[in-house]
Amino acid sequence: MNAPLPSPPPVKTTCPYCGVGCGVAVVPDAAGGAHVEGDKAHPANFGRLCSKGAALGETLGLETRLLYPMMRTGDGPLARTSWDVALDRVARDLAAVIDSHGPGSAAFYLSGQLLTEDYYVANKLAKGFLGTAHVDTNSRLCMASSVAGHKRAFGSDTVPGCYADLEAADLIVLVGSNAAFCHPVLFRRMEAARAKRGTKIVVIDPRGTETAAEADMVLPLAHGTDAILFSGLLVYLADAGRLDAAFLGRHTQGFAEALAAARAIAPDAAATARACGLGAADVAAFFALFAATGKVVTGYSQGVNQSAQGTDKVGAIVNCHLATGRIGREGMGPFSLTGQPNAMGGREVGGLANQLAAHMGFSPAEVDRVRRFWSAPRMAEREGLKAVDMFAAIGAGEIKALWVMGTNPAVSLPQTGAVRAALEKLDLFVLSENVAANDTAACRPHVMLPAAAWGEKDGTVTNSERRISRQRAFLPLPGEVKHGWWPLAEVARRLGFADAFAWTSAAAIFREHAALSGFENDGARDFDISGLATLSDAAYDALQPVQWPVPKDAGAGAGAGATPGTARLFADGGFFTADRRARFIVPAPVAPPLGAEGFPLLLNTGRLRDQWHTMTRTGLSPRLAAHEPVPFVAVHPDDAARLGLAHGGLARVTSAQGATVLEVRADPRQPPGTAFAPIHWSFANASHGPIGQLVQARTDPLSGQPDSKATPVALAPEPAPFEGVLLARQGLTLPDGAWWARAALSGGFGWRLAGTLAPQAWAAWFAGLGSSDIIEMSDPAGGAYRAAAFDAAGRLVAALFVAPAGARPNVDALKGLLGADPVAPDDRRVLLAGRRAGREAAGGPLVCACFGVSQGEIAAAIGAGCADIAAVGRALRAGTNCGSCVPEIRTLLSRASLEAPAPRPKADVAA
Numbered sequence: 074m075n076a077p078l079p080s081p082p083p084v085k086t087t088c089p090y091c092g093v094g095c096g097v098a099v100v101p102d103a104a105g106g107a108h109v110e111g112d113k114a115h116p117a118n119f120g121r122l123c124s125k126g127a128a129l130g131e132t133l134g135l136e137t138r139l140l141y142p143m144m145r146t147g148d149g150p151l152a153r154t155s156w157d158v159a160l161d162r163v164a165r166d167l168a169a170v171i172d173s174h175g176p177g178s179a180a181f182y183l184s185g186q187l188l189t190e191d192y193y194v195a196n197k198l199a200k201g202f203l204g205t206a207h208v209d210t211n212s213r214l215c216m217a218s219s220v221a222g223h224k225r226a227f228g229s230d231t232v233p234g235c236y237a238d239l240e241a242a243d244l245i246v247l248v249g250s251n252a253a254f255c256h257p258v259l260f261r262r263m264e265a266a267r268a269k270r271g272t273k274i275v276v277i278d279p280r281g282t283e284t285a286a287e288a289d290m291v292l293p294l295a296h297g298t299d300a301i302l303f304s305g306l307l308v309y310l311a312d313a314g315r316l317d318a319a320f321l322g323r324h325t326q327g328f329a330e331a332l333a334a335a336r337a338i339a340p341d342a343a344a345t346a347r348a349c350g351l352g353a354a355d356v357a358a359f360f361a362l363f364a365a366t367g368k369v370v371t372g373y374s375q376g377v378n379q380s381a382q383g384t385d386k387v388g389a390i391v392n393c394h395l396a397t398g399r400i401g402r403e404g405m406g407p408f409s410l411t412g413q414p415n416a417m418g419g420r421e422v423g424g425l426a427n428q429l430a431a432h433m434g435f436s437p438a439e440v441d442r443v444r445r446f447w448s449a450p451r452m453a454e455r456e457g458l459k460a461v462d463m464f465a466a467i468g469a470g471e472i473k474a475l476w477v478m479g480t481n482p483a484v485s486l487p488q489t490g491a492v493r494a495a496l497e498k499l500d501l502f503v504l505s506e507n508v509a510a511n512d513t514a515a516c517r518p519h520v521m522l523p524a525a526a527w528g529e530k531d532g533t534v535t536n537s538e539r540r541i542s543r544q545r546a547f548l549p550l551p552g553e554v555k556h557g558w559w560p561l562a563e564v565a566r567r568l569g570f571a572d573a574f575a576w577t578s579a580a581a582i583f584r585e586h587a588a589l590s591g592f593e594n595d596g597a598r599d600f601d602i603s604g605l606a607t608l609s610d611a612a613y614d615a616l617q618p619v620q621w622p623v624p625k626d627a628g629a630g631a632g633a634g635a636t637p638g639t640a641r642l643f644a645d646g647g648f649f650t651a652d653r654r655a656r657f658i659v660p661a662p663v664a665p666p667l668g669a670e671g672f673p674l675l676l677n678t679g680r681l682r683d684q685w686h687t688m689t690r691t692g693l694s695p696r697l698a699a700h701e702p703v704p705f706v707a708v709h710p711d712d713a714a715r716l717g718l719a720h721g722g723l724a725r726v727t728s729a730q731g732a733t734v735l736e737v738r739a740d741p742r743q744p745p746g747t748a749f750a751p752i753h754w755s756f757a758n759a760s761h762g763p764i765g766q767l768v769q770a771r772t773d774p775l776s777g778q779p780d781s782k783a784t785p786v787a788l789a790p791e792p793a794p795f796e797g798v799l800l801a802r803q804g805l806t807l808p809d810g811a812w813w814a815r816a817a818l819s820g821g822f823g824w825r826l827a828g829t830l831a832p833q834a835w836a837a838w839f840a841g842l843g844s845s846d847i848i849e850m851s852d853p854a855g856g857a858y859r860a861a862a863f864d865a866a867g868r869l870v871a872a873l874f875v876a877p878a879g880a881r882p883n884v885d886a887l888k889g890l891l892g893a894d895p896v897a898p899d900d901r902r903v904l905l906a907g908r909r910a911g912r913e914a915a916g917g918p919l920v921c922a923c924f925g926v927s928q929g930e931i932a933a934a935i936g937a938g939c940a941d942i943a944a945v946g947r948a949l950r951a952g953t954n955c956g957s958c959v960p961e962i963r964t965l966l967s968r969a970s971l972e973a974p975a976p977r978p979k980a981d982v983a984a
């Protein structure tokens with residue numbers, strides 16, 4: 074990992090995962106892989122990478138990729154076709170749908186993982202040339218409440234500050250953000266600053282997280298009550314005389330009404346505490362700390378945005394910063410932590426249904442301006458449908474043609490059951506994808522188009538601090554894969570719009586986008602990168618990371634080295650409202666999360682450290698899979714006991730929308746009455762599919778963003794008298810009735826198994842694999858079955874271990890045999906024993922993904938006297954590279970100092 078880079082010089086590009094937007098230096102190897110390390114010169118990460126970024130080299134394989142256009146005729150299966158045939162079909166069917174049913178019958182569903190250039194082309198085609206504004210994106214599920222909150226307060230979707238503010242702050246308040254897992258490199262920067270200057274970190278999150286474990290103060294407020302907490306803070310700041318009268322008077326409007334509304338919601342600290350389910354002393358201490366500290370950054374993410382009151386939560390936070398003038402100055406400001414690598418770029422080009430392009434909306438003047446710039450024949454003149462409504466319109470048959478690019482809605486939207494049904498109704502369903510199979514691809518697209526993936530893509534992305542960076546290609550386009558913008562331009566050409574879509578490079582598209590941002594702007598719109606509109610191809614290739622705005626008169630344009638950019642906005646007002654004043658927000662009265670008869674718990678959903686969304690890429694890395702190999706639901710131990718759920722057993726989780734089955738985690742960090750499940754699993758890698766099946770489609774009235782954090786659910790034990798493990802070289806179809814979850818292993822796959830399927834049934838299934846060289850151990854009385862199958866060359870094809878619940882063998886040490894060529898006679902014997910001497914005693918879940926160090930090994934090192942993070946690092950190297958696992962090592966250290974490790978409770982064998 075820390076080995077010096079081999080020559081030739083690395084290609085500098087940007088990580089394709091989170092919105093931190095770390096710079097990556099890559100040296101491709103001859104075998105289609107690459108050596109990846111952090112780019113020391115990139116201002117987002119200065120050389121650091123988290124576990125996901127560090128494992129990028131393991132995700133470049135072509136085995137799962139879509140390499141050729143595919144098309145379906147009639148009810149037949151998808152079959153390989155040529156680009157010409159596929160594009161003719163898309164253009165013809167799109168035109169036919171629009172001719173018969175109007176432009177509003179066509180829609181695009183895009184993604185914050187597309188490059189800015191791809192996004193720009195899709196938006197231009199739809200809104201200017203097809204005449205439909207039904208262009209929305211998975212950013213609706215992600216950043217829409219921040220966008221709406223920014224626009225309401227600032228008149229524009231502007232993030233006022235930058236990452237350096239987190240290092241200059243004396244107080245960082247993280248609201249609804251698990252940054253230790255989700256923005257790990259930025260969190261490392263916060264921790265480093267704390268070590269240097271004693272910054273205080275406050276975490277506001279109902280659930281105990283790794284981020285909370287690192288905080289100086291934790292406020293585990295009740296779900297959905299953030300706007301009450303920040304209303305209470307506004308009242309406190311006013312009553313304590315901490316307002317910035319000069320800033321208020323010169324640069325804002327509406328303070329009196331906002332304060333009156335806040336008083337009605339949260340009259341004082343004690344009332345705030347009661348309404349938020351927090352201790353009065355804790356709330357008072359937080360208010361006093363905020364009031365007394367000038368340099369405060371409030372960072373927020375999905376606990377704020379993904380809420381039925383997300384926009385008001387953003388407004389309540391921004392109010393406190395406006396009232397104290399703590400905005401746009403070093404170390405101060407509200408800071409939206411964006412999720413995806415290009416969530417910001419998508420907003421810049423108008424990827425949301427309620428935006429037009431370049432941060433313009435649908436006012437008649439703006440529609441006219443964009444029409445003239447594009448010479449557009451058929452402008453959409455009104456906002457389109459937002460994601461949840463768009464899929465409802467598809468289900469209702471009103472939208473008949475849909476082009477999905479770079480997102481997996483059959484997993485990530487709320488109510489995925491309804492989403493799947495809707496997708497199957499379309500007259501034309503086009504899917505641009507990197508992978509050949511996922512849950513959305515299973516919904517019978519008519520055409521699948523192979524798109525360039527990270528390493529092949531070429532263009533720009535914008536990170537959380539408005540910094541535009543290049544994603545550069547270091548691999549050739551494999552098979553017949555094309556850049557994302559290309560099929561859009563080709564369809565436009567087929568529809569008669571060749572002149573407006575005539576680019577031959579990403580650089581040319583970027584120049585047009587940059588020019589539009591400056592077109593008739595005169596400083597009235599925040600998003601202005603016209604200083605980059607004349608970059609030559611070479612200057613675009615060499616573009617250094619730069620923060621917008623970059624207006625023309627900023628002396629930019631020369632590209633490398635000469636682009637000044639803008640670190641902060643609004644310190645001296647200059648908001649983008651008509652009167653240049655910011656608006657205070659009057660939040661609506663805060664309603665509790667919706668309850669539902671028969672569904673007594675609230676289901677919260679979110680992310681794990683080492684997986685990215687629906688795992689189409691991180692799922693390929695054995696290292697990353699080892700951290701959390703199975704989908705689970707966490708509940709408080711008291712709830713588990715009350716509901717008869719056994720830690721490690723299975724639970725059926727049900728909501729009004731759907732049901733799934735997950736492994737139970739009894740976790741004291743989970744507030745009673747709530748449950749938490751990760752979002753990463755789907756039917757592609759788990760028998761019972763995504764958590765999105767259960768999630769309600771309740772949305773914020775202003776942003777349209779779904780509340781994915783508070784769905785009423787019921788939990789009940791699911792019978793699982795057996796459990797087991799399956800290892801195999803290839804993907805296998807498992808028997809009906811089994812509960813399983815699949816993860817990548819070096820040389821193949823590993824499945825965790827559970828359920829009611831008895832050993833005899835497993836034995837019959839295993840025999841059906843058709844190997845002529847099988848060894849078996851069957852113990853019907855003991856409820857155990859073990860078997861291994863080999864190919865003619867003596868290589869392991871599959872190994873199965875089934876045992877009574879609670880007695881699943883730890884086969885970690887056997888996983889390496891999948892790569893053995895052939896399996897040695899001694900190892901054949903130990904396979905049936907289900908274990909091999911050596912490392913497995915120190916096994917357990919993987920903690921350090923960089924150096925492959927397990928929980929057991931760390932516990933052993935702690936037992937042997939390692940008393941702090943540094944000592945563990947010296948002994949095992951764990952935590953010394955990316956640092957993502959430092960919070961977990963700290964938890965193990967503190968647990969070891971409190972208690973002797975408890976044995977894992979035996980699972981219930983329910984009848």
Ligand SMILES: Nc1nc2c(c(=O)[nH]1)N[C@H]1C(S)=C(S)[C@@H](COP(=O)(O)OP(=O)(O)OC[C@H]3O[C@@H](n4cnc5c(=O)[nH]c(N)nc54)[C@H](O)[C@@H]3O)O[C@H]1N2
Pocket residue numbers: 091092125215248249250251252254255256277278279280282295296297298299374375376377380411412413677678679680681682683684685686782
């Ligand atoms: N490892 C990893 N990192 C990622 C991603 C990934 O898939 N994996 N995805 C990226 C993307 S696209 C995004 S959007 C970001 C998301 O980053 P985060 O928003 O940090 O992640 P989440 O886990 O979705 O949710 C954050 C927290 O909100 C809390 N929460 C729930 N309800 C409330 C509430 O009412 N109030 C408050 N204050 N908190 C609440 C949850 O308990 C959870 O801990 O992560 C990015 N980074």
Ligand SMILES: Nc1nc2c(c(=O)[nH]1)N[C@H]1C(S)=C(S)[C@@H](COP(=O)(O)OP(=O)(O)OC[C@H]3O[C@@H](n4cnc5c(=O)[nH]c(N)nc54)[C@H](O)[C@@H]3O)O[C@H]1N2
Pocket residue numbers: 184186187188211212214215216375379412413478479480481482484485486487505506507508511524525526527530557678679680685686687688689690752764765768781
């Ligand atoms: N319950 C619940 N649901 C949630 C969330 C939650 O916290 N809870 N979070 C929401 C949030 S914040 C987000 S961002 C979404 C994420 O949800 P999705 O966007 O659905 O998740 P991904 O797995 O990132 O899907 C990206 C897909 O695009 C493909 N892909 C990647 N790059 C490219 C590319 O450049 N071009 C093309 N054509 N394809 C590409 C990948 O193979 C993958 O299939 O999930 C949302 N859903």
Ligand code: SF4
Pocket residue numbers: 088089090091092093094095118121122123124125126127255256257258259
């Ligand atoms: S923090 Fe990790 S996932 Fe996010 S951009 Fe950096 S390396 Fe990539």
Ligand SMILES: [Mo]
Pocket residue numbers: 214215216412413
């Ligand atoms: Mo996101």
